[in-house]
Amino acid sequence: MTSTSSPIDLRSDTLTSPSPAMRKAMFDAPVGDDVYGEDPTVNALQESVAALLDKEAALFAPSGTQSNLLALFAHCDRGDEYLVGDSAHTFRYEGGGAAVLGSISPQPLPMAFDGTLTLDDIEAAIKPTDFHFARSRVICLENTHAGEPLPLGYAEAVASLAEQHGLGMHLDGARLFNAALAQNRTPAALAAPFDTVSVCLSKGLGAPVGSVLAGSQMLIEEAKRWRKVLGGGMRQAGIIAAAGLYALEHQIDDLAQDHQHAEQLANCLTDNFGESAVRVATNMIHLNLPEETYAGLAEHLSDIGVRVGRPRWVMHRDIASSDIEALCRAIQGFSTG
Numbered sequence: 001m002t003s004t005s006s007p008i009d010l011r012s013d014t015l016t017s018p019s020p021a022m023r024k025a026m027f028d029a030p031v032g033d034d035v036y037g038e039d040p041t042v043n044a045l046q047e048s049v050a051a052l053l054d055k056e057a058a059l060f061a062p063s064g065t066q067s068n069l070l071a072l073f074a075h076c077d078r079g080d081e082y083l084v085g086d087s088a089h090t091f092r093y094e095g096g097g098a099a100v101l102g103s104i105s106p107q108p109l110p111m112a113f114d115g116t117l118t119l120d121d122i123e124a125a126i127k128p129t130d131f132h133f134a135r136s137r138v139i140c141l142e143n144t145h146a147g148e149p150l151p152l153g154y155a156e157a158v159a160s161l162a163e164q165h166g167l168g169m170h171l172d173g174a175r176l177f178n179a180a181l182a183q184n185r186t187p188a189a190l191a192a193p194f195d196t197v198s199v200c201l202s203k204g205l206g207a208p209v210g211s212v213l214a215g216s217q218m219l220i221e222e223a224k225r226w227r228k229v230l231g232g233g234m235r236q237a238g239i240i241a242a243a244g245l246y247a248l249e250h251q252i253d254d255l256a257q258d259h260q261h262a263e264q265l266a267n268c269l270t271d272n273f274g275e276s277a278v279r280v281a282t283n284m285i286h287l288n289l290p291e292e293t294y295a296g297l298a299e300h301l302s303d304i305g306v307r308v309g310r311p312r313w314v315m316h317r318d319i320a321s322s323d324i325e326a327l328c329r330a331i332q333g334f335s336t337g
């Protein structure tokens with residue numbers, strides 16, 4: 001067992017703490033007033049993400065929730081709607097912000113475990129031009145969805161449908177870099193079918209805060225206007241942007257270790273609970289155990305300082321290989337004890 005001073009926390013990959021080197025980059029960052037467009041570190045981060053995703057422009061936002069909202073505001077006007085999966089973050093987990101703040105309504109559609117909506121469902125949900133209906137404006141996808149990368153080629157198929165109907169395409173790519181790594185594609189290739197793409201810096205990348213929205217010059221200009229309206233125009237934001245820039249420069253490749261850890265831990269769980277109880281997806285493990293078994297396991301693990309959520313366990317850069325070994329031993333102890 002490791003002598004961890006900090007607990008092994010598998011509840012989310014948002015729980016990472018900035019490393020000393022990242023904190024130094026923040027300390028050293030040149031700054032200016034970003035509302036004036038004069039923060040060199042924010043500008044560098046935006047240029048770097050635009051280049052990485054092969055888009056014209058990008059905009060730093062305080063959170064993924066806000067950058068998704070900015071995208072919806074950029075694509076839609078009052079009375080418009082977005083088509084979205086019924087378990088997508090942009091539908092379920094963002095407080096209904098598009099409707100609350102933008103008078104934009106969601107059209108939720110059944111969403112498979114891998115983040116796909118059927119093309120038939122999408123096509124049937126696109127409204128004809130008629131004042132009885134909200135105006136369908138944009139299709140929102142998510143990659144990864146609960147750790148699962150979208151199947152290759154799927155977004156292209158949706159984009160061609162969107163084009164036939166004159167709709168935009170937005171990607172909630174909070175964990176796009178995990179998908180790119182798992183599928184051996186560049187982030188730009190996975191971003192290509194979309195007009196706008198939001199990525200998170202504060203998930204597996206390990207920055208304390210921040211998200212970036214990338215897209216065409218025109219959509220990003222519009223998003224920038226709404227960011228100010230929503231109170232997201234920040235001043236010497238280079239202090240936090242520096243962490244994101246550092247993460248992109250030094251920590252993207254470390255996501256591979258999270259994926260390896262997930263595989264390794266999933267193998268231990270499979271040995272104890274059987275294949276049907278365990279599904280691994282990039283940096284996440286989904287456990288399907290009877291309520292009582294799961295509660296017993298969670299309690300057993302809490303004895304060695306492990307925190308787990310439900311329904312998934314999430315790997316991140318503050319989980320060490322020795323932590324995975326300790327977890328495996330504890331899991332073995334649970335099944336035999």
Ligand SMILES: *Cc1c(COP(=O)(O)O)cnc(C)c1O
Pocket residue numbers: 063064065066068089090142144172174175200202203211
């Ligand atoms: C975390 C996350 C977001 C953004 O969340 P914030 O906490 O607002 O940064 C968006 N979409 C998905 C799929 C996420 O996991």
